[in-house]
Amino acid sequence: MSIEQWATSTGNELISSGLTAQGSWQYIYVPRRTFLICNILTYVMGIGEILKNIATGTTKGESKKGPVQKCPNCGETVLLSMDRCPKCGVHVKSMFRRKCPKCADLNELDAKKCRKCGYDFVAELERAQRTVYVCPICGYRMDAILTQCPACNTRFL
Numbered sequence: 001m002s003i004e005q006w007a008t009s010t011g012n013e014l015i016s017s018g019l020t021a022q023g024s025w026q027y028i029y030v031p032r033r034t035f036l037i038c039n040i041l042t043y044v045m046g047i048g049e050i051l052k053n054i055a056t057g058t059t060k061g062e063s064k065k066g067p068v069q070k071c072p073n074c075g076e077t078v079l080l081s082m083d084r085c086p087k088c089g090v091h092v093k094s095m096f097r098r099k100c101p102k103c104a105d106l107n108e109l110d111a112k113k114c115r116k117c118g119y120d121f122v123a124e125l126e127r128a129q130r131t132v133y134v135c136p137i138c139g140y141r142m143d144a145i146l147t148q149c150p151a152c153n154t155r156f157l
Helices: 001-010 032-056 121-129
Strands: 013-017 025-031 068-071 078-079
Touching: none
Parallel strands: none
Antiparallel strands: 013 025, 068 078
């Protein structure tokens, strides 16, 4: 009787086989019930991953969107939203810093305020995203499109 026939007749399933360091074959068997439960759990977890990918709009192997940089340690492309570099394992937050424009202190990438002087990075981002209109004659800066400059009364077409 072969090992596979013995396992089937006793209600066991072969899950792994291979050579040991001594050169003999090693077989690992588990009870059929345990084997089936593991397969079902693997299947269910796989469906959960598929549903999560559908909900987030990603496919298997596709990375999440976000700012991309090169790892200064190994040169691998990393997303700034990652926890570690996939190649060398260095923490992404320890690799990249945000320099404060007011005091030049280096802060964490996700810092909302400078830890030294309290400069507000969120307010800076909001200012940078705001559209500003400039009068071509006097240089007056406006937050909205106007038909006439309030400073020099130049009419805009």
